[in-house]
Amino acid sequence: MNQPSISLSSPSTRGPAEHDIRDQIVAAANEHFSQYGYGKTTVSDLAKAIGFSKAYIYKFFDSKQAIGEAICSNCLGQIVAAVEKAVNAEAISPTERFRRLVKTVIATGVDLFFNERKLYDIAAFAAGEHWPSAQVYEAQIKRFIVDIVREGREVGEFERKTPLDETVEAIHLALRPFVNPLLLQHNLDLIEEAPMLTSNLILRSLMP
Amino acid sequence: MNQPSISLSSPSTRGPAEHDIRDQIVAAANEHFSQYGYGKTTVSDLAKAIGFSKAYIYKFFDSKQAIGEAICSNCLGQIVAAVEKAVNAEAISPTERFRRLVKTVIATGVDLFFNERKLYDIAAFAAGEHWPSAQVYEAQIKRFIVDIVREGREVGEFERKTPLDETVEAIHLALRPFVNPLLLQHNLDLIEEAPMLTSNLILRSLMP
CATH class of the missing domain: 1.10.357.10 (Tetracycline Repressor, domain 2)
Structure with missing residues (x-):
């Protein structure tokens, strides 16, 4: 399973808390949606753009709507x-x-x-x-x-x-x-x- | 120049008055739009469907919007x-x-x-x-x-x-x-x- 890319997270030795990662995903998605729009972006696009795997994002959000x-x-x-x-x-x-x-x-x-x-x-x-x-x-x-x-x-x-x-x-x-x-x-x-x-x-x- | 098809007009010997023809076009367009929608219909579609030539319709209406x-x-x-x-x-x-x-x-x-x-x-x-x-x-x-x-x-x-x-x-x-x-x-x-x-x-x- 992919870990978040270095540019987006700086995990502590215990690893980032779950809500921090959620916040990171939301912040990155926010950035991405505000440029490309919500309707046209898939979770795959989002994953690629923010450097997480799709599976990793789905660990924190059930769907694109949940991020929205x-x-x-x-x-x-x-x-x-x-x-x-x-x-x-x-x-x-x-x-x-x-x-x-x-x-x-x-x-x-x-x-x-x-x-x-x-x-x-x-x-x-x-x-x-x-x-x-x-x-x-x-x-x-x-x-x-x-x-x-x-x-x-x-x-x-x-x-x-x-x-x-x-x-x-x-x-x-x-x-x-x-x-x-x-x-x-x-x-x-x-x-x-x-x-x-x-x-x-x-x-x-x-x-x- | 095409004349209106027989199914839509029954011209008197003096020919139908202009506002009658306008009414006929509007009624036929009304019927057509109410089935197929306004956005997707072109004046050509409309002309074909109601049996008038496009040029003839344009004699009475400047544009599709005018009919709308x-x-x-x-x-x-x-x-x-x-x-x-x-x-x-x-x-x-x-x-x-x-x-x-x-x-x-x-x-x-x-x-x-x-x-x-x-x-x-x-x-x-x-x-x-x-x-x-x-x-x-x-x-x-x-x-x-x-x-x-x-x-x-x-x-x-x-x-x-x-x-x-x-x-x-x-x-x-x-x-x-x-x-x-x-x-x-x-x-x-x-x-x-x-x-x-x-x-x-x-x-x-x-x-x-």
């Missing part, structure tokens, strides 16, 4: 991290938190689209196919919405008559064209005006 | 006609009118998707490429929104603080995933819950 999933998680994780940073600032109102959520989801997604197009394409594909990574991302965005709406209700900034679930589902649905990578690419000509218009409409719907 | 445009107009026109019928009932409130608008746009679009898939694909393509037929359709849907919002404001059912333009743009944007054929196909798993959730959210945003 790892990359997609990282990619969508960047959006979640950016949103987290934006909304978790101290001393801002739920209204302002919500505006930042919308603005940051759109700005980070668009940035990814323009600067990491091939990786973005994996994320769009994942969203279309309901990969677990895409589902986790959706759930994380929904979590932000739940927290903000709940806080807004507690401090009396948002109305409380509508069931919380319905409010959250409806907001999530309204943001979907910008949250979902598959849809965002069809909405790029709206990204100048959309964050403000959509935030304002949703915030009007939340008024007590 | 005519088909797309008919197709999207069906949605507009259905909406018109649904919202223009007598003695219903602007709120109810709005609910019908949303419900009918979605139901008619989905019906088209499932029952006239190849024609729907032309409409989706047209929406992606901003063909005039798609732009006209968007403008018509926006017109319905304007009329309903204006009426709702006049009778005191909807708030009047937000500039009318902003309200209309924002609603149009929120409905876009279901109005735009290119986007609708990515939202089919939401069509059970979406009309109600989206209508309710928008109507809450319109509350005085």
